[in-house]
Amino acid sequence: MTIPASSQVVHTRAPGKVNVFLKVGAVMDDGYHDVATAYQAVSLYEDVRAYPADDFSVEFTGSIDTSGLSTNGSNLAIKAARTLARRAGYRGGVRLEIEKNVPIAGGMGGGSADAAATLLACDTLWGTEATKDELLAIAAKLGADVPFSFTGGTAVGTGRGDQLSPALAKGQFHWVFAIAEFGMSTPGVYTELDRHRDRHAQDIFPASHQPTVDANVLQALRAGDPVMLAESLHNDLQAPALHLAPGLGRVLELGEENGALAGIISGSGPTVAFLVADADSALELQVALSASRLRAVRATGPVHGARLVHD
Structure with missing residues (x-):
């Protein structure tokens, strides 16, 4: 170009x-x-x-x-x-x-x-x-x-x-992100995941070497159904992130008490992502989180990737 x-x-x-x-x-x-x-x-x-x-x-x-x-x-x-x-x-x-x-x-x-x-x-x-x-x-x-x-x-x-x-995705999904005042090291969270798995080796299934995405997630995205997607949200890094930063557990509870369909640690954390039903619910949740002195921002997805902007 x-x-x-x-x-x-x-x-x-x-x-x-x-x-x-x-x-x-x-x-x-x-x-x-x-x-x-x-x-x-x-x-x-x-x-x-x-x-x-x-x-x-x-x-x-x-x-x-x-x-x-x-x-x-x-x-x-x-x-x-x-x-x-x-x-x-x-x-x-x-x-x-x-x-x-x-x-x-x-x-x-x-x-x-x-x-x-x-x-x-x-x-x-x-x-x-x-x-x-x-x-x-x-x-x-x-x-x-x-x-x-x-x-x-x-x-x-x-x-x-x-x-x-x-992946096919229909319509628009509404998110509210609770942004922490600190960052987390991605390698550190992965290391903690390995420790978590060692600690609980007797209680959890061994991790696969070739994991796959749950079919229910792809179905929910195709359907554009936030309720179905909320039931399928999953992050293996959530447990180690919560172990390293236990206060994030209260943030997850707060969001779900104030209308979120579900909350999840985003990637390796510490941002907490809340999926909500619609734009009005997103605004209400943002206000509730802000009232608890959390920095909260609204966003929608999916959106386009990198592109030129003509000022």
């Missing part, structure tokens, strides 16, 4: 996500786990503006505290830009301005959305003309959730979560 040379900025946008189902396989010899997940992209977005530059830099604005975010080469957006530049043989750089609205280390794929939006922005700014498949291949190397943020919608993810198959 190319733009006129006179253009000085490219604006892209990519969504956060919620895992409506997440089954984690047994730990493998390399320490990783295969997963089976159903992703839904939701209307909390990361906005990236890319400007021509001689080197690579990133700065942040937005509705959440970004003071703890790295702005050096370890930042996923910088990694995305550098990787594309290397692949394309591009010798310049880029200055990135990222407006963040997805929680940081919150289990909603905010960093992955930054990377996806950056790939699209840099491809357009530099005129590298990478194909979608080429960009998705780069995305997969950056992180398991990056390809999904690039494609958006609703999808089943297998392997590390990066092997995507589109």
